[in-house]
Amino acid sequence: MAEVITVSALNRYVKTLLDANDALFDLALRGEIANFVQNARSGHCYFSLRDEASSVKAVMFRADARRLAFRPEEGMRVVVRCRATLYERDGVFQLYVNDMFPDGIGTAQLALEQLKAKLEQEGLFALEHKKPLPAFPKCIGVVTSKTGAALQDIRNVLTRRWPSVRLLLCPVTVQGFEAAQQVADAIKKLDQRKEVDEIIVARGGGSREDLWVFNAEMIARAAYRCKKPLISAIGHEIDYTILDFVADCRAPTPSAAAELAVPDRAEQERILLDLQQNIRKNMQKRFDLCYNGLEQYNFVLEQGLARRNWQKSQGQLQQVQDAIRQQMQKRLHSAELQLGHAAALTGSLDPYKVLARGYTMVTAANGTILNADDLQPEKTIYVRSASRRAKCRVEAVEEINESTQKF
Structure with missing residues (x-):
């Protein structure tokens, strides 16, 4: 005859077996939400995850639920990251969910609309919060990839329209898992710089999924808290993100953002x-x-x-x-x-009168004005004065600590 054990001992034994199985410790499951309830007092979410044939109970604790960028709803298709185990007290097999994502662009769009409605209700899109752009900025902060075409487009337009403006780049990753946090931190960092007059957040064109990171709530809130005027320039003219609605001004392209940022000389x-x-x-x-x-x-x-x-x-x-x-x-x-x-x-406004006062400028062989980032060791440059031009070769390029500069 089998040994007589208690119900608690049985549940504890089964839970031990399940917890020892590494395959059940980190699962990615796709299913449809059913019987969704969020406890108003604790903040924990209780629901079932089902497909055409089966269902399983699941719980998502408040600390994990607060990180969601969308509001789960009945019938929504999602993908969850979880572990499967036994709830020992009730003897119920269930999932402990630590992250959840909308499944498919249709559901993702629903999550986007939910976030948009939430932020609009909080006043993040209100016109009375929009700040005017400065008429004659001296320094513009740019949040974008340092290797992307968006940065070069902005530089070309600023050089043509208002070459006296200074460009301060805060490089970020514009897509991927870490991009949202990097963009939000870059906006905050440039906003704290006293010399920055306005900020451009830019990214070149791409698919809808490539631009999706700029729908992140943390970026929207960073833009809303920004005290400096902020221009969003994400993708092409037909592309819209949450950042476009929060920003003080929306530009259809990075080049258009540069045109809005400075006057035409x-x-x-x-x-x-x-x-x-x-x-x-x-x-x-x-x-x-x-x-x-x-x-x-x-x-x-x-x-x-x-x-x-x-x-x-x-x-x-x-x-x-x-x-x-x-x-x-x-x-x-x-x-x-x-x-x-x-x-x-x-x-x-005549740059040659400035040269006549004894100043010089550094150019390439074709006369293009070079900035500090263009200087490389062994590179041939030309130093231009009012009446002469000297051909030089760069021996070394040294960084100047701003705190030690003399004015």
């Missing part, structure tokens, strides 16, 4: 030229008005009666003429000052 020059022309026209108009007024006085003086009246009140007329001359001189002086300021501002 050529356009600013045209504005200054128009201002200069308007000042000249206004000066000529005022001069003509004064001249016509003097002509009218001359006509009156040429008449006999007027001449006799003028002879009687010569002192009064002289005062009127002096007042007119003084007024003309004041207005002419004011217009000349305005013209001088406009001319000085226009001249300050």
Whole structure:
């Protein structure tokens, strides 16, 4: 006759057998959620995972449930990471789930819509939280891959439109498991830099799955907490992510983001030229008005009666003429000052005048201006001044610690 044991001993023995099986310790299961309940007090989630033929009970504790990027719902297809064992008290075979993912793009889209609705309800998309972009930024922080095409596109546009701006790159991985945390940390890091005027988060085009990381809740909340104006430039014009709704400005491409971030140098020059022309026209108009007024006085003086009246009140007329001359001189002086300021501002945009003051710039053989990142040992460069160009070879490139720089 078999040995008589207790129910507790049986359950404990079966649980020991299951826990000793390595194949049951880390499982990835696909199934449909059924009988989903989340305890309002404890936060634990209880449900069944089923397929066409079978079902198994499962539990997900609060610490793991809080990390979910979506809200599980009845009938949703998911993939779970779990371990299978026996709940000793009730003798129930069940799963202990530590992570859960939507199964398939349809369910993933549902999770995305749930997150979008949640963040919108919290006010992360509200227009009153959008910050205006600076008109003339001096330093732009960029969050993107250091090897991607997005960075080069941004550099090309900034060099063409507003070459005086400084670019500060915080390199990240733009897809994969660690990408979301890296992007969120990069936004926070650049936001803490005092010299940064605005931030661009960019990624080149790719599939929907490639861009999915920018739907992460941690990136959305990092962008919302960012005090600096933030431009999102993810994928192409037809691609939208959660970050686009939270950002202060959305650009269809990284190149478009660079265009939004800085003014156009050529356009600013045209504005200054128009201002200069308007000042000249206004000066000529005022001069003509004064001249016509003097002509009218001359006509009156040429008449006999007027001449006799003028002879009687010569002192009064002289005062009127002096007042007119003084007024003309004041207005002419004011217009000349305005013209001088406009001319000085226009001249300050000329890079060759900067060279004339003794500065130099480093270029390639074709005249392209090189920045610090382009300097490599043994590379041939040209040092350009106002009237000469020197051909040089780089012997070494040294990093300069910002804390030890002298200004």
